[in-house]
Amino acid sequence: MRRRLAPGGLLLALLLAAPSGALARRHGVHVGHDRGGRPGPTAAQLTPLLDGLARAEPLVCTLAADTVVAGLSFGPRANLPGVDAQARTLERALGGPVTAPDAVALLAGRLGDPSACVRRVAGELLGRTDSPEAFARLRTALASSNAGERQAAALGLGERGDPSVRESLERALRDPDPEVAATAAWALGAIEDARAVPALREASGHADARVRRAAVAALGDLSDPRAVPLLVDRLKDGDPGVRRSAADSLGLLEDREATPALLGRLGDSEADVRLAAVEALARLEDARAFDGLVRALADADPRVRAEAAEAIGELEDARALEPLVRALRDADAQVRRAAARSLGHLESQRAAGPLAGVLGDVDAEVRRQAAESLGHLELSQAPAGLSTALRDADRQVRAAAAQTLGDIRDPETAAALSAALKDEAREVRRAVTRALARLGTPAARQALRTAMADSDPEVRREAVRALGR
Numbered sequence: 001m002r003r004r005l006a007p008g009g010l011l012l013a014l015l016l017a018a019p020s021g022a023l024a025r026r027h028g029v030h031v032g033h034d035r036g037g038r039p040g041p042t043a044a045q046l047t048p049l050l051d052g053l054a055r056a057e058p059l060v061c062t063l064a065a066d067t068v069v070a071g072l073s074f075g076p077r078a079n080l081p082g083v084d085a086q087a088r089t090l091e092r093a094l095g096g097p098v099t100a101p102d103a104v105a106l107l108a109g110r111l112g113d114p115s116a117c118v119r120r121v122a123g124e125l126l127g128r129t130d131s132p133e134a135f136a137r138l139r140t141a142l143a144s145s146n147a148g149e150r151q152a153a154a155l156g157l158g159e160r161g162d163p164s165v166r167e168s169l170e171r172a173l174r175d176p177d178p179e180v181a182a183t184a185a186w187a188l189g190a191i192e193d194a195r196a197v198p199a200l201r202e203a204s205g206h207a208d209a210r211v212r213r214a215a216v217a218a219l220g221d222l223s224d225p226r227a228v229p230l231l232v233d234r235l236k237d238g239d240p241g242v243r244r245s246a247a248d249s250l251g252l253l254e255d256r257e258a259t260p261a262l263l264g265r266l267g268d269s270e271a272d273v274r275l276a277a278v279e280a281l282a283r284l285e286d287a288r289a290f291d292g293l294v295r296a297l298a299d300a301d302p303r304v305r306a307e308a309a310e311a312i313g314e315l316e317d318a319r320a321l322e323p324l325v326r327a328l329r330d331a332d333a334q335v336r337r338a339a340a341r342s343l344g345h346l347e348s349q350r351a352a353g354p355l356a357g358v359l360g361d362v363d364a365e366v367r368r369q370a371a372e373s374l375g376h377l378e379l380s381q382a383p384a385g386l387s388t389a390l391r392d393a394d395r396q397v398r399a400a401a402a403q404t405l406g407d408i409r410d411p412e413t414a415a416a417l418s419a420a421l422k423d424e425a426r427e428v429r430r431a432v433t434r435a436l437a438r439l440g441t442p443a444a445r446q447a448l449r450t451a452m453a454d455s456d457p458e459v460r461r462e463a464v465r466a467l468g469r
Contacts, residue, residue: 040096040129043106049090050106050122054115061117068094068121097129104129108137111156112149123152127159135160142168147177154180158187166191170199173215178208185211189218197224204230209239216242220249228253232261240270247273251280259284263292271301278304282311290315294323302332309335313342320346325354333363340366344373356383359401364394371397375404382408387416390432395425402428406435414439418447426456433459437466 049068053061098104110122126134138160141153154172157165169191172184185203188196196218203215216234219227227249234246247265250258258280265277278296281289289311296308309327312320320342327339340358343351355370355377371389382405389401402420405413417439420432433451436444451463 039093040098040100041090041093041103042100043102045090045093046103046106050110050113050118053121054113054118058115058117061115065117065121068125097131098125098134099129099131101133104131104134104137108134108141111137111141111152112144112146114148116148119148119152120155123154123156124159125156127156135162139165139168142172147175147180150175150177151180151183154183154187158183158190161191163191163193163195166193166196170196173199173203173211178206178210181206181208182210182214185214185218189214189221192222194222194224197222197226201227201230204234209237209242212237212239213241213245216245216249220245220252223253225253225255228255228257232258235261235265240268240273243268243270243273244276247276247280251276251283254283256284256286256288259286259288263289266292266296266299271299271304274299274301274304275307278307278311282307282314285314287315287317290317290319294320297323297327297335302330302335305330305332306334306338309338309342313338313345316345318346318348321348321350325351328354328358333361333366336361336363336366337369340369340373344369344376347376347378349377349379352377352379352383356385359383359385359389364392364397367392367394368397368400371400371404375407379408380410382410382413387413390416390420390423395423395428398423398425398428399431402431402435406431406438409438409440411439411441411443414441414443414447418443418450421447421451421454426459429454429456429459430462433462433466437462 053064056064098107104126107122107126110118111126113119113122123138126138134156138153138156141149142157144150144153150172154169157169166188169184169188173181173188175181175184181203185200188200200215200219200222204212204219206212206215212234216231219231231246231250231253235243235250237243237246243265247262250262262277262280262284265273268274268277274296278293281293293308293312293315297305297312299305299308305327309324312324324339324343324346328336328343330336330339336358340355343355352374355374358370359367361367361370367389371386374383374386386401386405386408390398390405392398392401398420402417405417414436417432417436421429423429423432429451433448433454436447436451445467448463448466451459452467454460454463
């Protein structure tokens, strides 16, 4: 029996289906708030949304709220059966700032809502508008007797990013509710006013770890080198979340004075802290970190090993070849991918054999990365495995192999490339056509004449362009 969605359920389902943040941008879906031209939502449009969020289970509410605050866009889903005009209208309205007086009043009234994620949505939407009334409402709510309302107000003020509220947020760092104080610390980092450094330094010693974590993270956002000694000290905090935030912030500050302290955290008992330390060292690109990062390739956590392999590649140190080749044999695919990618960064022809050896890896992404990295080595002769990779089961691997063969320009690969013009995937045929164009041999030109009859217009254009040179 099909379950019926409760009122607001369809909209929530669509909210959850709509990608948000980095994932959405990766897939080319619009996110974010358009401050120009487009009218924002009215109270009548926001009411069913907020009511639906309030009725949802906390996890569902939080996930849907993530989509709302990132900027909702159904994209092609707008044409699905059941997506009514109201939902499409709300989608367009959420792309604009909240300026309608009734909408501002509604959101201000929900800053103290019993639901934490409704408060969050109200605060963030009020913070993402230039409306003077919304700003005034947030400042007033920061002094509310309701802790949840104060927290939502601090969130909205951080979103607004107006330095004029710095002193008010600094006072909120001393709020008796740790969640309010932590949100105020985040907001001070968001407004990026370096005058907040002393207050955040004090908050980094707060009794509650949540406040310390937020204050330490905010110090990284302010990009002020005065924070480095304090952050180094916080790497020894008793709370792993604080240590992780300290490492993250030191990475953002990119001050190599922190290198020895970060190396010391590679032996931390918490994997998340070790991972943050490796990520920070990668940003510092300090040659002194090389030996420590090589040791991190043997870490028990595959995330740490993979990040260490990436970081070693960023150093572009010739000594990295052997440890990265060993990492190609790691049991975890993400480590092997990172090692293959970093070997390409080294641009050493000595990496050709090991990279060709993993063109048969069980993981398609390892094979694709190996094929791509071989193209960075300035080889004059293609490893035999590259021609074989033109018949790989994964089309992205086949396309990468074709592109690399074009970079190498080995005349002996013309026959394999010509055969690959029959590939079922057009992106592979396009890559093959470009590779044949770069090859430029009589056999390659003959294959390009065949490509002029391809069903894909882009393949035909590439072939004509190459033959016309």
